Amino acid sequence: MNQKFLIQLLKTASPSGEEVEIQKKWITYVKEFADEIRTDPIGNAIAVLNPDAEFKVLLAGHSDEIAIMINRMDDDGFLFFEKVGGLNPKSAVGMRVTILGTKRTITGVIGVNAQHHGGLKGDFDVDDLFIDCGFQSKEEAEQHIQIGDMGVYKTEPEILMDRYVAGRGLDNRTGAFIVAEVLRRLKERGCKVGVYAASTVNEETNMGGAYFAAARVEPTMAIACDVTFATDYPTVNKKKHGDVKLEGGPVLAKGAPIHSKINLLLENTAKDLEMDLQYELTPRMTGTDADRMRLTGKGVPVALVSLPLRYMHSPVETVSLQDMEEEIELLTTMIANLNGTENLNVLEV
Structure with missing residues (x-):
């Protein structure tokens, strides 16, 4: 598993709707072993x-990450924003952000009312937050930032105890x-x-990317590769949210959108691998690219x-790096067979 390439992807800003830079890096990597791009x-x-x-398998992993979008500036140069995707406002408090400005990249901090002055009370949303980039006026801010510019948390991916990866946007640059890694191994195998x-x-x-990819490829079957909620840390109610570690x-996934025969192929492969x-x-919807891929053309079996x-x-x-390696091997072996x-x-009939 090429951890260097993984970290390269995780370091690249890819707000939903502005994925060009990460896609260029992805293409540069896969073109070394793909038959066609x-x-x-x-x-x-x-x-x-x-x-x-004739038999075509589509694997889809989305490259975009949640982000922020600048929606106004006040007279003192403070920036206000809205969510791009499911950003948690409580996680945003006090964070550094990278604003991908139209004219230049700017660092800012999401300010917070000091506890001495009352702090943040009860439930709040991004409307109650603001970004301080050091501008002293709206006029100065407008020299660098435009309404609609996007930003991401300014963080670096970290390896924890040589077993876990932590950082922003692992959903779903992983x-x-x-x-990409499955394709590389299939080329070798x-x-x-x-x-x-x-x-x-x-x-x-909006999941539009997966819909259009499946509509163009017209696959025999499709597999979405995404992330799901682990419940193996304090404060999570496993009785309500299940036991995933x-x-x-x-x-x-199991449920109405999921094709049982594809799951059976995956389960038999895992059994052979002793995995x-x-x-x-997912009784109704998966909340992933799988939902949109299955609705293309005459209908696509999905997992x-x-x-x-x-x-x-x-x-x-x-x-977990181990889970990542096992998923790559599971998919590679199933498709190779x-x-x-x-x-x-x-x-x-």
């Missing part, structure tokens, strides 16, 4: 093996990393089917394989 006007990047194969590894855009805001193995799996329930993640949508999301004649129909 495809892009589209939406911003998706797709690396392909065996493009002439997925974009995983699909060989496979009989067409494989389309997609680094998709806009999942955190780091180093417990990849997580398969533990975990499960999450969702997720990485357990602590502290969702915070600046310190945390995942496909012969291209598999029947995914659940009804035999």
Whole structure:
């Protein structure tokens, strides 16, 4: 597993809607082993093996991260913002941010009312917060920032005890990393089917990237590679939210959107590899790219394989390197074992 490439992705700002820079880095990496690289006007990047194969497997990991968007400036140069995706305002308090200004990149801090002056009371939202970049007037701010400019938390990914990775936006740059690594290993190992590894855009805001990727590829089957809620840390109610833990193995979804035959292929592969799996329930929707991919064309059989993640949508999301390696190996082996004649129909007439 190429940890250097993973860290490179995690260090690259990729607000939902502004994924160009991270997609360029992803393409540079995968073009060394892909048979073909495809892009589209939406911003998706797709690396392909065996493009002439009739049976096509689409793997989708989204490259965008939650962010902020500047919506106004006051006369004193303080910036105000709204959420891009599911940003948690309580996690934002006191954080440094990188504003990807139209004219230049600017560092700011999300200010907070001192506890001596009353602090923040009860429930609050981003409307109650502001960014201090050191500007002294609106006129000065406008020299560097425009309304609509985006920003991300200014943090660096960290390796914890040589086993975990912590940082912002692991949801879901880890997925974009995983699909690239699966493709690389399949190139080395060989496979009989067409494989389309997609680094998709806009999942955190509208999931349009995955829809358009699946509509163009017209896959036989699709697997979304995302993250899901780990519940193995203090304060989480496991009776309500289930029991999912780091180093417990990849997580398969079960529910109406999920195709049972794809899950069976994954489960049989895990059994052969003597690999533990975990499960999450998605009875109606998954809340991931899988929901949009399955609605394209004549309908696409989909599955969702997720990485357990602590502290969702915070600046310190945390995942296990072991779980990541196991997910890569699970998907690689399952796809390598496909012969291209598999029947995914659940009804035999």
